[in-house]
Amino acid sequence: MTSMTPPEPVTAGNGRIKVWYRFAPREGWLPHDTEGLWATRLSRDTARVENAPFLQDGVAEGEIVRFVTDADGLHWAQERVEASGNCTIRVLPVPSGPLGRSPRAVHELLSPFGLGGEVFSEEFPLVAFTVPADADFGGLKALLVRGQEDGWWHFEVACATDAWRDG
Structure with missing residues (x-):
């Protein structure tokens, strides 16, 4: 924690x-x-x-x-x-969006990528995810961008590798 x-x-x-x-x-x-x-x-x-x-x-x-x-x-x-080769992303669900304030919904949408993560707090449902070095970076990035464009969440990449930037 x-x-x-x-x-x-x-x-x-x-x-x-x-x-x-x-x-x-x-x-x-x-x-x-x-x-x-x-x-x-x-x-x-x-x-x-x-x-x-x-x-x-x-x-x-x-x-x-x-x-x-x-x-x-x-x-x-x-x-x-x-370096571990892992990346760190942070996702904050948009309260007025289709996921509401649900970190569980964020986890479920990102679960196909094998991410582990933790929630900051119930009041502030920011999820910090570890993206494994062997994850489908291209697919994950596409979903993150789509989710942001569709008002599901805001996200940021807090630690990226060359593989992430190239994926």
Whole structure:
């Protein structure tokens, strides 16, 4: 799960930690300047990201990142060490559109592409999806564009690969 609350050290079982990202809030968007992503610790200063980000651009699930741990025990992302080949897209259903505010309907329409995703909240039904490296990028992009043109949703590509751009 992604966290936008003020950072604090978080560790789960099985070597999972929160790796924090700091960024400038986007105008007209959620007023957060940090996001914590679950990650599996691989070494003293590397971890594999385990979920799709709602706010941070340029990172996808499965990527290996280098982090530094501050005096408070927070793990701050520094750089990507190894790309996963996955992409991150975010989809926000249009409340007045045919899907209403239903993240479930978004999931159902995109399910043929094998995407995993999470919903930000019931109040703000933004869905962050991980697009696997072997997905049908062309078909997915066509559906995303059609859905936006037909008023189903708004979407953005938060992390793209060359294969996504070429697909």
